[in-house]
């Protein structure tokens with residue numbers, strides 16, 4: 001295993017019990033405060049529309065309010081004070097909750113409101129004298145980025161024929177970002193937001209071509225029904241529009257007038273997140289998994305070193321470099337396979353005209369290279385000891401008829417519980433080889449089915465998704481059991497979704513936070529002093545049987561009959577101490 005990163009116990013709190021209450025539970029001695037719920041004004045100067053609990057805010061008002069379904073998040077400290085900026089993703093919308101009458105009377109205004117509730121918020125937060133935190137409104141940094149915000153392409157695929165549309169014949173100016181799931185930050189002070197399952201947004205052709213079929217663009221798309229009133233999302237009319245999603249988007253949170261850039265050099269994928277490591281000689285390495293069954297794990301190594309000058313000095317750093325897909329060997333070894341046009345099978349004869357096409361068709365290129373098909377890789381964290389950890393949330397199709405069997409890296413057929421892999425690069429983060437093992441196989445050890453039991457040391461959990469390493473070396477694991485399985489069968493004893501703290505040296509896992517019914521727990525970040533932690537509660541009250549189900553939750557407002565809302569939770573210790581000790 002990895003070498004110890006320090007001495008002394010990392011985890012000092014008393015673990016919280018499994019819970020099925022409609023609240024956020026944290027350890028004794030801690031306090032949790034809900035902040036920045038869906039619909040609150042984001043803080044745009046002169047535009048502070050209050051949230052209407054019956055969801056009757058207009059699309060224009062939603063454009064000035066926090067979006068729905070909070071997900072990945074990062075705290076950017078402001079100089080000279082106790083405050084900072086929280087940049088956070090709004091992954092998707094539950095249109096049953098977003099409008100007073102849900103999907104009934106579906107119209108263009110509802111589509112625009114759904115698009116406005118997607119994307120990213122930047123809010124200013126400040127600590128109050130009593131220790132609690134508030135959103136600063138108005139704020140000069142406040143910003144909403146939505147599914148309609150003008151953006152740019154950077155990198156080798158910018159301007160590529162596959163990115164050109166009637167509205168953007170140069171293929172350089174995409175509009176908006178969506179399904180922003182995990183996230184990352186760069187050492188030069190920018191936020192990375194990732195476009196995950198974009199295929200659901202497009203109504204594709206009844207008989208998709210090979211490229212479309214490989215990406216799930218077909219007749220069953222259009223789940224969000226945007227295409228009914230916004231033809232951009234009808235891929236039958238605009239076949240290249242889906243190619244303009246699936247990218248990692250770089251945002252300068254300190255400049256609300258800046259244009260977000262889709263960094264094509266990092267490849268097109270159902271990107272869960274983007275985690276940056278730095279080589280000893282100062283180059284950026286970006287790890288990213290693709291949260292889809294049997295898809296791939298990637299890393300990008302920048303050509304150039306990180307330069308001084310912060311955000312402006314590194315504006316194009318992620319546009320030049322090499323993308324690799326991972327192949328896990330059965331013997332604990334691994335290789336990074338370069339996705340470089342002209343190398344190996346990535347030739348014009350095989351359908352890759354140039355590097356731009358390799359990047360738009362990252363999945364097809366990885367198929368050709370023989371990368372390992374994974375159990376839905378989600379967040380990635382680089383621990384203090386230099387090992388890289390990746391959650392694989394679950395893949396119940398593993399080993400079923402016509403699907404890939406269990407393999408060394410994805411060792412369980414019918415993998416309902418998920419696992420966490422880790423690897424150490426040979427030499428440095430740009431290494432082309434690595435060695436790997438399993439940090440933990442998730443599951444309830446009391447389960448009768450061997451494949452569902454796992455080997456958790458400490459508090460049991462399932463379906464790891466969010467993963468974040470704090471400055472002390474604690475690995476924070478956030479779970480996303482689907483509402484359809486939560487509390488039932490093999491999940492019966494695991495309660496609601498939770499956040500757990502793990503000690504990478506010992507493997508001990510301790511439950512730290514439990515969320516309200518139906519939610520997932522996601523997006524971990526801390527203020528630099530390590531005394532305030534921010535996490536997101538996404539889709540409280542989600543009901544597996546219907547969209548718009550208020551389920552059994554009215555969190556966080558607890559207004560009788562009210563709508564549950566995604567929100568950020570601020571966690572502090574009553575004695576002001578370091579979180580987790």
Ligand code: FEO
Nearest residue numbers: 181196272291378
């Ligand atoms: Fe959006 Fe992979 O969870």
Ligand code: CA
Nearest residue numbers: 181182378465
């Ligand atoms: Ca996720």
Ligand code: CA
Nearest residue numbers: 378393465480
């Ligand atoms: Ca998930």
Ligand code: CA
Nearest residue numbers: 480520538539
């Ligand atoms: Ca979710």
